[in-house]
Amino acid sequence: MKSILAVVMFVGLSSTALAGGADDPLLYKVMIDKLELGNTSGPNTLVLDADAWVGYDLNKFWFKTDVERVDGNTEEAEVQFLYSRAIAPFWDFQAGWRHDIKPKPTRDYLALGFKGLSPYQFDVDAGLFVGESGQVNARLDVEYEYMLTQKLILSPELEVNLYSRNDAEMGIGSGLSDVELGLRLRYEIRREFAPYIGVNWTRKFGQTADFARADGEDTSDVQFVAGIRVWF
Template structure:
């Protein structure tokens, strides 16, 4: 049976198709690599279009860029829909290139690229938008910086006014006294030559112990400048309705280092027994870790000598609730039986007082004091029917002016 012969003048030979493909491929590659003109969209990523087989799209010219006068060599609408089949897996190729020689024309439905809506095609790479200007590290999310960066302001966000102006009425006072009127004490550091003064009633209390009830006091005050001050100290106790023991010291304090000063003055003892006078000299100041220390030596008539060591500390549970431990040691060079004092270490006192500062100038407190007598002083206490070791409960008030 004779088959009809194809007219070779109508159907181009296979070599002609191959030659056309070789001519179109460089043009398509140049068109894809050429940068898009200003105002036009970025090159189309054909590899990201779902359902499209790029293997059969040989001989198809890419659409010209906007504003270009070049006409496409072939309109894609001339392509007739064919029976779809499973697309082949795309071969890996460099980004932005396509294997035009392997495109399957039959897998593409009829489409008009001239009327194609590029924004509606899923998976299409339209090119990255121009990068926004870098913002500073302190730009907060949602904050309006549109005026500076050209971006739109976020709704509901606005820049508040900068802090400034006068301090509020409830601001802290200049000397950090929590609302208490400023005292002249701040001038001590601001003007070293300005004389200022202070009177501190550190202990004004009633006590209850083994030997009965009584009252005691401890007062200190000073007046002067940074370098030189006049100090006044007094302490004592009243027991069984009469003054048991008391003393007054007047000292001249001279600063020799920050927070430290030397003291020189006199001391007078009164109460039960004969009165005594002493020359006093020593040091006092604030040690590291906020320990207040006093060390004073005394020289009296008839070769009598004495020394006193005192240390106290303030432990702040809050700004108003404060625990104050205090330790005191007394020593004497020789016995003084008329006043019930022996030689050596005569007595030691340890006190714990917990105060609450209603105001800085006024603080009630409660506490406990342990007293221990040693050596000949303990013997004199037994002769007077007093306890060698005594524990006293105390309650009082602390004041300063």
């Protein structure tokens, strides 16, 4: 896994170094897509979904992170380090490393994926993650932005996870594992700063749901959320 990551990073560094120049300046962006509190009849949650990139027009390096805390305890935490190459207008191919910090035990994956803007303006992030144990996780994130006004934006979101095999230690079953649907309404005080409110629904399926029931957890949940979206 580490040797594959080293090759990916070496290729990325070489390509990025060649791409530099006066007509192709070094750029960066940091995006906190979600920093939100969720409330239901159960425990309160705090979610951080953020990423950052640095690079040139065709070649970039990405950092992604996704963290969820429940009643002050970190339940899920994931980071990704990726080399990203533009392969078509509005589309990038990405490759690198994903590390799951929580829940324990930790897991490492080779990450491959495509990120871009599909027809009809859907923002798509599709990933395939191959673990050292042979576990394969396919993930699809889709988001759409509907402008009610120049500042008021309604954003439906979908995330789907599928796994190739059971992992009882992680509470993951093979096949369709979980689906998350969200609807958020944000107001852009400035384009770089927007508070929002919304509702989020999650559902576990198959063996993943069976693992959750065995641990006394719910297999579905609806949360009302409030947060901020910031980028610079």
